[in-house]
Amino acid sequence: MLELQTLSRHFGGVRAVDGLDLSVAEGQIFGLIGPNGSGKSTTVNVITGLFAPTSGKILFRGEDLAAVPTHRRLRAGIARTFQNIRLFGQLSVWQNLWVAQNSAEDQERQGFFARWLGGQGGVRAEIAQLLEFSGLAHKQDELAANLAFGEQRRLELARAMAAKPKLLLLDEPAAGMNSEEIAQLRERILSLRERGVTILLVEHVMELVMGVTDRIAVLNFGQKIAEGTPAEIQAHPAVRKAYLGGDAA
Amino acid sequence: MDFYFGLVQIIGVHTLLGLSAYIVLLTGQVSLAQAGFFAVGAYAAGMLTVLAGWHLVPALGASAVCGAGVACAVGFPALRVKGLMLVIATLAFGEGVRLFFFNFDYQIAKGEIKVGPLGGEGFRQIRFFPENGWTTGEVMVFIWSIVAAAMALLWWFDRSRYGSVLRAVGEDELAAQSVGINLTAVKVSAMTVGGAIAGVGGGLYAHYTTHIEHASFNILLATFAIAYPIVGGLRNVFGTVLAVIFVQGFLIEGLRFLGDWRNLLFGALIVLAMNLRPSGFLGARRRA
Numbered sequence: 001m002l003e004l005q006t007l008s009r010h011f012g013g014v015r016a017v018d019g020l021d022l023s024v025a026e027g028q029i030f031g032l033i034g035p036n037g038s039g040k041s042t043t044v045n046v047i048t049g050l051f052a053p054t055s056g057k058i059l060f061r062g063e064d065l066a067a068v069p070t071h072r073r074l075r076a077g078i079a080r081t082f083q084n085i086r087l088f089g090q091l092s093v094w095q096n097l098w099v100a101q102n103s104a105e106d107q108e109r110q111g112f113f114a115r116w117l118g119g120q121g122g123v124r125a126e127i128a129q130l131l132e133f134s135g136l137a138h139k140q141d142e143l144a145a146n147l148a149f150g151e152q153r154r155l156e157l158a159r160a161m162a163a164k165p166k167l168l169l170l171d172e173p174a175a176g177m178n179s180e181e182i183a184q185l186r187e188r189i190l191s192l193r194e195r196g197v198t199i200l201l202v203e204h205v206m207e208l209v210m211g212v213t214d215r216i217a218v219l220n221f222g223q224k225i226a227e228g229t230p231a232e233i234q235a236h237p238a239v240r241k242a243y244l245g246g247d248a249a
Numbered sequence: 250m251d252f253y254f255g256l257v258q259i260i261g262v263h264t265l266l267g268l269s270a271y272i273v274l275l276t277g278q279v280s281l282a283q284a285g286f287f288a289v290g291a292y293a294a295g296m297l298t299v300l301a302g303w304h305l306v307p308a309l310g311a312s313a314v315c316g317a318g319v320a321c322a323v324g325f326p327a328l329r330v331k332g333l334m335l336v337i338a339t340l341a342f343g344e345g346v347r348l349f350f351f352n353f354d355y356q357i358a359k360g361e362i363k364v365g366p367l368g369g370e371g372f373r374q375i376r377f378f379p380e381n382g383w384t385t386g387e388v389m390v391f392i393w394s395i396v397a398a399a400m401a402l403l404w405w406f407d408r409s410r411y412g413s414v415l416r417a418v419g420e421d422e423l424a425a426q427s428v429g430i431n432l433t434a435v436k437v438s439a440m441t442v443g444g445a446i447a448g449v450g451g452g453l454y455a456h457y458t459t460h461i462e463h464a465s466f467n468i469l470l471a472t473f474a475i476a477y478p479i480v481g482g483l484r485n486v487f488g489t490v491l492a493v494i495f496v497q498g499f500l501i502e503g504l505r506f507l508g509d510w511r512n513l514l515f516g517a518l519i520v521l522a523m524n525l526r527p528s529g530f531l532g533a534r535r536r537a
Contacts, residue, residue, distance in 0.1 A: 048427060050423065050426075070426045070427060071426050071429050071430055071431045071432070072429075074427065074428060074429030075429055079428070086421050086423065086424035086427075087421075087424070088420045088421060088424065089420060090416060091413055091420070095413040095416075096417075098410055099410065099428065100428035100429065102428060102429030102430065103429070116409065116411040117409045117410075117411055118410070119408065120410075163428060
């Protein structure tokens with residue numbers, strides 16, 4: 001589904017991502033972990049087109065994304081959430097989901113006029129479903145800025161889902177959550193997989209990563225130092241060294 | 250009475266100018282180009298009624314098309330830059346338009362006199378209203394029906410998905426891009442609609458003053474245009490109308506008795522208004 005081929009992104013002399021090879025299969029929940037500054041978020045930003053790669057290739061369903069601008073990558077089926085939540089705070093919860101309905105299917109389904117200048121009627125059921133999924137139905141008219149932190153995270157996930165993605169990039173979705181919220185998030189991620197969404201999960205919270213992923217790659221200083229199943233990764237000496245320091249291995 | 254009618258006309262035309270900046274400001278872009286689109290509309294409508302003998306209504310339609318066309322053409326390169334660079338780019342465009350009309354001569358003989366734009370002398374005798382016997386009151390009603398139509402259009406946009414997309418771009422371009430919004434298309438579309446509204450405003454302005462010249466479309470007018478939606482707030486179109494009434498009705502006309510001291514107080518009151526209501530008269534939206 002997603003393939004990164006010797007992907008690099010340098011910022012001046014800093015090699016944020018350095019020759020990364022990664023292959024995410026359809027239907028997988030793929031974990032991307034690593035210490036702070038190891039290049040995880042940069043990888044997500046390069047996949048979504050916010051940064052151009054310095055070198056290397058990104059293939060999505062066999063298609064090279066090099067010349068595809070960010071907003072078209074979503075249309076192709078790649079959606080994301082942000083590490084530091086980026087909602088449209090002065091729009092309502094409902095409107096946040098409404099503006100995000102930009103999938104290829106949505107663009108074809110409605111005529112130009114109905115899509116841009118029509119009222120809220122045509123898409124009501126679909127958005128209601130997303131609100132239900134994220135437990136925000138009772139807050140649909142609230143401004144996004146007024147939501148509690150956990151609710152904002154849920155809304156951001158729902159907003160990504162509004163684009164009907166085939167591949168969902170989650171950038172530290174559990175940051176700042178308590179263990180109850182993490183358990184809920186885990187259920188949501190698993191239910192997304194059942195709907196056929198492939199997920200690339202960037203996360204620090206091991207409780208979530210180890211419990212939900214099929215396969216994990218570990219980054220350190222922009223390079224992949226290990227890849228395997230959660231059990232393999234937990235036992236991997238290089239991973240323990242990267243996380244715990246010099247002699248732990 | 251005619252004084253008040255005249256004032257209401259000015260407020261109407263400036264409301265159109267403010268609304269043209271309002272829709273662009275929704276996408277987070279501070280444009281000083283609106284006075285330029287206004288000038289294009291003014292000259293276009295004036296030339297069509299005076300030189301080509303058109304009725305005012307189709308002439309205003311043409312000035313909307315001219316304003317929109319110029320705005321769209323300017324939007325593509327200008328909206329690639331952000332923040333202060335955009336302010337400077339649009340300012341340069343506005344001055345360019347003004348200097349174009351400073352040098353623009355196109356006169357034809359009409360009976361014994363020559364009519365049409367004459368460079369620095371300006372464009373005199375745009376006499377559609379007096380020639381057709383419109384009273385000041387009728388002109389006022391005409392202007393305000395157009396203002397009402399423009400407000401209704403923007404109100405409708407605001408209720409539609411398009412309006413939410415404009416605001417989404419204004420809030421966070423990076424997030425908007427990531428949810429699949431084409432930033433360039435959205436910003437240029439807002440600029441184009443703004444250009445059309447400014448063009449109509451300019452066309453009306455040319456006809457109620459009967460005389461336009463390059464100096465009217467200066468940086469001060471461009472500043473007014475962007476100040477209205479900022480002072481009024483982006484909650485809805487009525488903020489812009491309130492701001493125009495405040496600035497044109499109160500600060501400019503109401504304080505005329507102060508003579509030259511007016512300008513000093515004018516600046517102070519704008520600063521005061523912005524301090525008391527930092528997100529505009531109607532404020533930011535607390536509930537959607």
